[in-house]
Amino acid sequence: MVTRIASTGLAAVACGVSLTLTGGHGGSPPLEWGRGPLTVDSLPEVPYVAHRGGAREVPENSMSGLMAAFRRGTAQVLDFDTRMLRDGTPVVFHDATLNRTTFLGGEVRALDAGEWRGVRLRPRDRLPGSWRAERPPTVAEVLDRFGGRIVLMLEVKDPRGLGRLAALIRSRGLTRSVFVNTNDPSVARRIHGLGLLTQLWRSARQMRTDRPERWRSHVDLLDVDIRARDADLRRAVRSGVPRVWAHTVVTPAQRDRALALGCNGVITDAPGRLARHPVRVSGARGR
Known part of the structure; x- marks a missing residue:
């Protein structure tokens, strides 16, 4: 069941939203791909990832936030979370419930695609800049907007939807352009078995x-x-896994520590802030 948390003004907010979301995948790649989509092979030696779009700088998991991170160019990878609606539609959302980041309450999985169109994200007051309420996007909309233009990273919050997510990625030719993330090693094996880039x-x-x-x-x-601990980070770096990226970094000191210990990527809520502060690790690959 969906409940209203802030019913006053919700209708006005909904009416005032300016949506710039794209339609469904049309079967051909965007013109800006050129000869093919951007893949992980194009990443710099130490890439920066905008976690949830850069959640300390933009509204998390929103199309406007992802667009802002993309345009600013301070991150080479855009990260977002995914959940499944009642009808199997994959959507971009972190929490299991709507309460924290929208004007509504209740479980995400209780909604279908039609009801999802009535959800509005509630930007945090402490975010820099001015942000409007907007509908949270579907995964298909984000893949269609950014796929092939920048490397993407999506976390699978509902493993039951992995097959649907894999189909969306494969149908757009993005198997080398999207990391698929999980905290479950058994799900990681499933992701690998589907021919996708596996992140754990x-x-x-x-x-x-x-x-x-x-x-x-x-x-x-x-x-x-x-x-x-330093020892645990070093063990990960020596594991033989080719990419070891540190999360969730919010200060230059945290970034510099990760690089000094051998991590070769930075997942951050504040890519703009880190970009303004040069790396201060002698010989670090992130210089």
Whole structure:
């Protein structure tokens, strides 16, 4: 059941929203792809990832936030979360419920695609700049808007929808352009088996007992917690997994520590802030 958290003014907000979301995939790649979509092979030695679009700088998991991060150019990868609606539609959303980031309440999975069109994101007051309420996008809309123009990273919050997500990625020729993220090693194996770029994220607590070398045959990106101990981060770097990127970095000091310990990517809520502060690690690959 969906409940209204802030019913006063909701109709006015909904009427005032300016939507710039694209339609469905038409079967041919966007013209800006040129000879083919941008892939992970184009990434710099140490890429920056805008986590949820850069959640300290833009409304998280919103089309306007992703567009702002894309246009600013301070990150080479756009990250977003995915969940499934009742009718199987994959949408861009982090939480299991609507309460924290929208004007409504209730479970995301209780809605169908028609009801989803009535949801409006509620930008946080403390975000810099001016942001309007807007409809959260579907995964298809984000893939159609950004696929092939920048590398994407999507987290699978509902593994039951993995097959649908894989179909969306494959039908657009984006299997080398989208990292598919999970915290579950068994789901990571499924992602790899579907021929997708596999990302496995681990918390600081999990990293204390992890044996990351076990995943090097089927994980393309190990996503490690910046709060982990130095020894645990070094073990991840030595695992043989080709990409070890640190999350969720919000300060230049955290970034510099990750690079000093050998991480070769930065997942951040504040890509603009990090871009303004040069790396201060002697010989770091992120210089």
